């Protein structure tokens with residue numbers, strides 16, 4: 113596996129080291145363009161464990177800086193490759209404007225809700241970041257819909273676990289690491305794991321333009337992906353390079369959420385007329401025996417190895433001719 117890290121500015125570094133169309137996935141968390149001192153005051157923590165040398169970008173330069181690194185990100189991504197940018201609110205507009213100047217297509221604007229929000233008395237407490245998920249056009253992008261939850265799995269609330277995991281508001285706690293050296297704004301492993309599982313395959317190249325504590329690269333390595341990236345601060349770079357080198361490829365593989373085998377063994381196969389008629393007949397028989405519509409569909413879904421919505425469409429189409437089958441699907445736009 114390839115692991116390449118450069119103690120360098122990401123814009124000149126990408127120009128020098130990364131070929132066009134060479135990276136499958138970029139997950140990155142640029143400096144926020146707010147002063148370091150102010151940032152320290154936001155957090156109730158012992159700053160002696162925070163690595164010295166976090167390099168900020170002056171606000172006045174933020175728009176141009178964002179444009180320059182995002183152009184590089186666009187260039188190095190493979191067609192179909194994905195870019196996730198984690199951003200606070202302060203300079204979000206500059207990042208959005210820069211993204212609009214590229215060919216990259218917005219897929220989702222995700223809200224990441226975290227714990228330990230900055231305590232404020234006279235306004236609402238800020239406790240979210242934005243995650244901008246874009247893809248490079250001209251090839252189908254990787255989206256592993258069932259990488260974590262199978263279609264048939266139920267959440268604690270009784271709904272579809274897959275649906276809930278793919279909603280665009282993510283509640284993921286920051287990691288509390290008392291007494292450990294860290295970078296400011298270190299991203300949690302669970303957050304990075306989620307993006308990597310949905311948007312890449314094992315062996316893919318994952319890039320981070322702003323490595324910080326190398327959290328993206330560490331999780332990529334832990335999940336059998338290759339990694340490349342840049343960090344301008346020598347202090348952070350030297351410390352974290354040693355840490356990542358000590359990690360084994362695949363060290364996170366046993367910790368991640370994987371789906372059990374998909375119960376919907378016929379999912380994706382066209383439903384022929386015979387099967388359609390059989391489903392309709394069995395549905396009517398269950399209703400005649402006193403079953404509710406939902407229970408009957410659940411039972412048929414297991415029997416025929418098809419998702420709830422597929423069975424519902426058949427049932428509505430055959431038992432209620434006036435139903436608009438498009439109204440009965442709510443699987444979400446798979447893009």
Ligand SMILES: C[S@@+](CC[C@H](N)C(=O)[O-])C[C@H]1O[C@@H](n2cnc3c(N)ncnc32)[C@H](O)[C@@H]1O
Nearest residue numbers: 121122141166167295298299322324325327344
């Ligand atoms: C928000 S932090 C990244 C945090 C990282 N995602 C983590 O989980 O630890 C931004 C990082 O970008 C670095 N940085 C600032 N300007 C840079 C540049 N031009 N090229 C590369 N890295 C830069 C900062 O020193 C800082 O470590």
